Amino acid sequence: MSDPVDLREFVSAFVTEAAEHLEVANSKLLLIESAARGGQPMLRHVRDVFRALHTIKGLAAMVGVESIVTISHRMEAILRTADQASTALSLDTIDALLEGTRAIEVRVKQLADGLPVGEPPASLVLRLDTLDAEPEAATRAITRATRLDPAIAQKLSAAEHEHLATASAAGQRAYRADFFPSPARAEQGFSINRVRERVSAIGELVKVLPLSVPATEHAPGGLAFVILVVTSALPAQLAAAVGIDADAVIALDAEVKPEVAAESDAVEDELIVNEPARRGIVRVDVSRLDEAMDRLSSLVVSRFRLSREAVRLAERGVDVRTLQTLLAEHSRQLRDLRAAILKVRMVPIAEVLDRVPMIVRSLRRSTGKSVRLEIDGGHTELDKAVAERLFPAIVHLVRNAVDHAIETPDERARRGKPEEGLVRVTCTEHSNARLVLSVSDDGRGIDRETVARRAEVEVPATDAELLDLLCRPGLSTRDEVSTVSGRGMGLDIIRRVAVEQLGGELAVSSVWRVGTTFTMTVPLTVSIVDAFTFECAGQRFVVPVAIVDEIVEVDEGVATRLAGSKGNVRVFFRRGESIPLLPLEEVLGLGVERVGARKAIVVRRAGEPIAFAVDRMLGQQEVVVRPLEDPLVQVPGITGATDLGDGQPTLVVDLVALGGVVRMVRGAAA
Template structure:
């Protein structure tokens, strides 16, 4: 990769984080939980985005970020109050800024019209009384660029730029040279350079390692400030730079937000006046970074590679263990004991490596406030999003797949769940609806809940739709739970039934299927008039799985342990035939359907007698409990999940593949699909009469 591209990539990575911080900060301000430090953090975020953008020459981004920064600066200095209206505008500005960053990353041109209108709003909301003189105390020494608005009469008397340059000895120590800056400045326009050598000691006292010289360079006013700043982007703290636009008459009628200047003391006594400037990157950033626990940034590919290798290690370790057992070495022998230790160690390595890739769900949750704002604007419903458990960690592979289902569930909650403000008031609820997005760990899985305080699922209507679409029989008796879960049926939601917000052509059945493909489950519970809750649970990682190794039709399969409630050898007396061809297993008074896995997978036509096999009692989200008949169980083991889709495609009834100790591929059963498939099968399964 081109080094510049690498730097750019890093910049965009940082942008993502900064934009996240920005939004979090603004949201805190909106809730009133923010303080002056929050405002500073927000300002720094925009400032850093702008700084980097300047370095890479993303003009539009710089322009917009600058207007935003100016408005934030007013907020920071107390010239403007954090009124809800202003914060709302700023939240929208944050969205626009994010769009501009994306545009810069993709090399496309951003929606400038939108940018302009928001920028105008930011500038207009400015209190007109703010006298320009007060603006001089910009502690960052940052005089903004001229921003072009569609405003009339932009009348300013442009005065030349004054650039003051004071290299510190550290700068020279790092191999930079002031002459390079002077040369670059000279390229921007006609530069008048003055050397200030008043600190230069007599020759006998001169320390050759010290920096004594300063320069003042005057540049034409039409030079873009950003281009001047660009030159100093790489020196950081090692060179004090101030860029000012010479004495501006305070009398100019220019709107404050458009052209402003930081006026530095006249250089009458330069030796006493410390330069007002601050190094280009502010110290606050450094301090904040130092406070956080030390981290390193690692390329994800390297971590992925490591996880793959550890996966191979686990497989290899299992292979050796199997060979050792096969060779008849006693369990108490030194080899077997050593091997056991190796197994513990392998598992620990695996856990640690997986922990590296684990990330808090915050990165996904952070994207949601914007979505909610947009849906809220589109539907005219007032929504407040409450998030909880952002720190819940889950593997990166899962994080990436969380965004779509959460997005969909939120859309659904606002669009279908919440009522309009009037309706809510009528129902005796506050006009503003609350949507709660929460994450937590529960029994080795991550659980994501999206709940709203809306009207709940309209069961009679759902039922009518399901009957109209032929999904259920008109006389079907459904429990409330069953009625709620109808929305997950394929074909329930169609383009006609959903609005363009929830819709996007994707029904809840697709969401459900995509979650199931990850080994997850989704369910809904609803109370009429009080709202509904979607609960989605996913494995913490898509890399490993605890499974039960079983035989089905002579082949080895793995059943995910999370689905298996218990395994048992059924007594012939507990197997009851029901109807002409089906059978159920009576277990502690309850009757669960028996499913022959081999038949369900199409591996043979006729089921074996369940009494000769082993039954896995499993639980699925929609099909309830079922008893899966397999031929034998070979024990439990942690397996490394291998994708079938990588080289082939999804296979019905199979969740993924793995490689077992003998080096052969074993398939991981998709329990939910098998049960569902079985339940919905037109031709019911036939069970051999127990003989």
């Protein structure tokens, strides 16, 4: 027997998966809520929410997070009752359930952050328990007007019968299509999971039932899956999705009206085009991608050495043209590889924006304002790290819009505006790999005079000046300004996120009494590294922690100076290994060498240690690295710059690369 398994190792996997299930639960609850306003029960969504919570509960139990088990157990009980009794959830119940998913979210986050997980909120538990005790009793008559075999019909729940029977009301039709699995079909891409996915893509899957059939060549497993679906797609499209002949698709309801046949091809094409996207999704920890990036970086360094050798050969009169062509190609391939790795880190913007309706929903309740949310997310993808930093800023802007900019229904009516306010979030991709995200409202706009008076300055003439004014920390935290001027707190923070953390911009345009738009323009990708900060020759630098082998104290008076070396290369011994020591200020051409006790940062280049003497270490922190894109400042060993909070760029040095080019830089600096 091997070592015992510790299930706590699965905590991070649990965190990831729980987040997915919570997202399903939240979005389905919102669907149920909007349907409930229109008096629809949406029972199939109820079941999805139930399943999501049930899975969370089971997993939480396995990894030992009792408070999540408690909350999800109570939520589940409510949903089970509603599902079994085929009753609609009341708005109050839905609200309590959403409060529950929030409470679970908080606890999952605590778990992810390594914090102690909080007890379930007593008020929430009480609320859920009371709801559970009084399920709504209004059971409705269920329609069962479909042509189905009784054997199949008896296996369907009330909700499923209703779903099939009411298809025509929604301009759709109910169909049955039978799928016979076999190894041969599986090879062609027709396994039940794939068929299920494809059918779900073109319609609402009501139920799939396994059915024993006599084993034949057609059905070697003696098995058929009966697929019941409600869709506006044509029988031929459904047949293509299942991989059967069109005449094998059976309509379950009376014909509504003939469909336009011409659309068929287009939709089928779309089906094929969409196909690869749904295939084989792999979930990867971001740190593994970072690791791949590390490996790539060392490849780039050895690539650099290669090209240097090629230059040497050329200097000796060797014909290196073929070699140069190969090197250029190699360079391109490295760049492509880097782009490919970066691409894996990208997430659709929709994933970020999907959470906005939740926020507006709760704002609607807390402010009592009537607000419509429009989201136009597009198909832009952005780096996960950017998405994570962007989201709080979006939340802030949306909250400000609903809280402060949108007027009360009365006020809007007086101004001749529709009572329902509008908040629109749009997102487009710009050239130059930048994302433009704007949050606009049709609220009261910003009153420049009032803002200026409060700040005791002149009325801002331009939108840029207005933004500067709004971003004054002193001004924006004063509540009376926020309510009078129509703009809330924290704009300075949003600007800092957009500008400092993401290397982007924030802009505003506002018309008094008409509305306001905030626009963030940020790069689609950003690199964040854990870095040491240190000082050398009076200048601050950072070096990525990942490339540092160790940091040691050295007394340069003690380290042996190498005879015959042009500069001040010394050598010292550490754990039986001799390590060359270079003063960094000299390598970088920053001026005179200091002698005495200093710190040395040891890195390894192709396994060999090399140490750089610096004045002092300042600390360690995560920094956002912005590349030095301009050719004027692209120099070896400097990979980018970061902002340590003083507004000035601090250079990021790649000591490994510097170790490789050290001799040449010296030559140039001399």
